[in-house]
Amino acid sequence: MPMHVMSCFRLPKGVTNKLFSAVSNFWWSINGQTRGMHWLAWKKLCRHKRDGGLGFRVLEDFNTALLRKQLWRLLDNPESLFSRVFKGRYYRNATPLDPIKSYSPSYGWQSIVSARPLVNKGLIKRVGSGISISVWDDPWIPASRLRPTKGNGINFYPYLRVRDLMTPEKSTWNLPLLNKLFDTLDVSLIMGIPTSHFDKPDSMGWFFIKTGRYTVKSGYMVAQENPDDDGMVPFGPDIRCLQAQAWKISCTQKLQHFMWQILTGCISVRARLRARGMQIDPQCMRCGMAAETINHMVFECPPALQVWALSPIPTAINRFPIEGLFTNMAYLFWNLPNDDRMRMYPWLIWFIWKARNDKVFSNGDWDPNEIISHAAAEASAWTMAQTRQTSVRTISTAMVDTIRSGDRCQVDGSWKETDPRGGLG
Template sequence: MRDLVSGVLTVSQAEDFGKYLGLPSVVGRNRRAVFAYIEQKLRQRFGSWNKRLLSKAGKEVLLKSVAQAMPTYTMSIYLIPITLCASLERLMNRYWWGHGGQGSSIHWLAWDRMCKPKKHGGMGFKRLHEFNLALLAKQGWRLLTNPTSLMARVFKARYFPTTSFYEAVMGGNPSYVWRSIMASQDLLKSGCRRRIGNGASTQVWTAPWLPDHQNPYIETDQVDHAHPMRVSDLIDSHTGTWNHEILHHLFNPRDVDLILRLPVCMEYEDIWRVDIINVCPLCGLVEECVMHIFCLCPYAINVWQLSQFQIPPFANRNFIQWTEEWLGGTTGFTREQQWKICGILHSIWTARNSAVWESAVPLPTMLIRRCLASWTSWVDSQQRIYGENSTRAVQSHASGETSAPSSRCFVDASFHGPERYAAFGFVVLDANSTFVAAANGPLSCPYDPLLAEAMAMCEALSWLKDNGYTGGEIYTDSAVLVLFINREANHVAHSLSKHVSALAERSFWRDVPPPFILPLVANAI
């Protein structure tokens, strides 16, 4: 066809359509040939670099700052063929292991392993195809979050006039730029979520808006296919909260529970956000969580083994349960042992932060040495500052020996009804177990028992401080916070937090207990 047209018009055929703003003007079927100029430029650079005697550090800088940056501009617009990406990576790998361009050399490490982060044993080089998709996903993110831009309006008018980029499809006779951006749509969808404000612009059945990493969509079968339902239809416009009656009528228990976890703010519009799954920075293998960081990560397991501490097993426990095993008042661990375990936990957390912010992880042996050195320095500092009396006090406290308390405060938190409204309660007794004061009231707290117990503890400590108490003991039925007692021994504070008055307002009683706990206080005395 090209020969026929050129013959009829008596014009010569151009082998290359040229570039505009550094990009190919026309992208035909042979895309490897269209983008071959990237490989040619890279070969020229490597030819000049091979004449230099560079160390591995110098080669690393050139590869990362120059070679892998050269195709970035083209990759942000077009999807480069996978075969071309592989060819570019082979050139980089050959240059890394080569010796001045003199023949072939042994590649002691596969390129896939060299592309891993340095803290995981690699060199931190980019995988060009994955990097290409990430750059194109940024273009898709702009189409999704900035629909009023000129680029977004042009693409929307041509390819998705009635939807957003999230629901867009390839369409008929698309340009190669649109094909390239659509190649990253699945990547964008895997981490793209709706943050609910007033719910007016989010569809209930098709948008990813539930707080679930694995499946952010509604699982309940759609009731009415004719009329698309918005999230705002599930919100009570008078109270600005979720309409529980509608939720329980339309959705299954799993969806209802996830919806009720979402806060509602009628003053803000819905926006798109990126849901980033936190991968453990120490091992890079699984999703980061508290139990994994401190106990189950291979790095943490190595640290605990080197410490030689007799700690409870990790199996079939969450972090709170495991902590209660060695921090609770009924365990056989002395205060000194508990403090050292806390020191190792802090050291593991410091190593985790070092991996995140400094891209460096200390060796487990070095971490243990630093932890023990810190403990020794702290004990020595206490001896120097406070002298012999402080030494005896520290040793007495570490062995668990305490004097009789001047007062005792029992604290508890609880949740009320299916809405799980939080409330606190505490009671203060003197050294003779005589009633001193009591209080209860509501808490602004999500459904998190440990957080509710901590907030209740804060309320009690604030009251004790404001009323001149400087010593004493505080008890709760949460072994993670302070001195642990069972629920039966904490029944007075529990009754205060569960009483209906706790949800109405803050209440305080001095000298005379409220009637509903009077029998319990009498039994406690």
């Protein structure tokens, strides 16, 4: 992506659409030349993995987050050359956040000020002297959500400043006045804000990060809080927890992605292809007893049932496997016994899928015991590789710590003194 350009200028809508199209076609294409079938809307793929997507970036929101970084620089470093040039040209007696109309503004300035809505979502006023902070209008309360104070009745002081809530002698909070103006929750939050005996100037901070300094990652997350424009409230079961769990399974990333495809419906079984408009017979080619849905292919088809029955995975009538795909996957994710043999189920599903493809395209038949043996061997090999990798990482860390400490270390089977600077003596 053109990161440098996006951090300085707002990309036109036509450019972002072309970039979207290129990435989407590459993702769904089989060989990089054909278009491929787009199983899921790009908007859903751009959701975070914990929300059922794949975490692709929405370029408009990422562009805004990068431009917000430039706006933060104008606010955070007012004495820099970058800030003084823009201040002298566009906001001499104001701040970059004030909606001031400029005569013939540059495209760079228009791009930067287009990030103002994102700034207003997370900008919080940090209390110093309190002179420049409005009690009722500015967000300065450190609550769970960014907001000003809540009044305790009719507001008789519309132009009240935070400084007016402090005692003039010791610069501490005036508790009787706070109890008079605000509710109990806000009084406790205000009393937790530290005050200064010196005239420390008020400052601004980013609410969504502990350090108070804006980062592009946090800005993008804020921009992605409400990605749906239709405002529709989803009904029915929420499967996002299942889709998020698919990325936490102890297996290869290829199998994690395959589990996500199963839960999202991005598998080219015959029923799904028929639903996408392809004129084919939806019946299962392995058994011919029912429509080939994803659940039928993985759990209900007789060859698949034989695999599950002969595998170490415990089965139970009316519990697993059953007609519900999400129920079956939830059983595998969270209800299996604590046994190392249970971790082979991603490979079982994968080889069931491979056996189905071999039957459809080559008319080959796999023995259920062969599928189980392949799955067990692959799972065991992956587990051993992970164990070796962890051991090598631990040994490497220990050796680095030993060398840095200046102690003795073993080289070529003999112990030698080490130089405290990191070399061998």
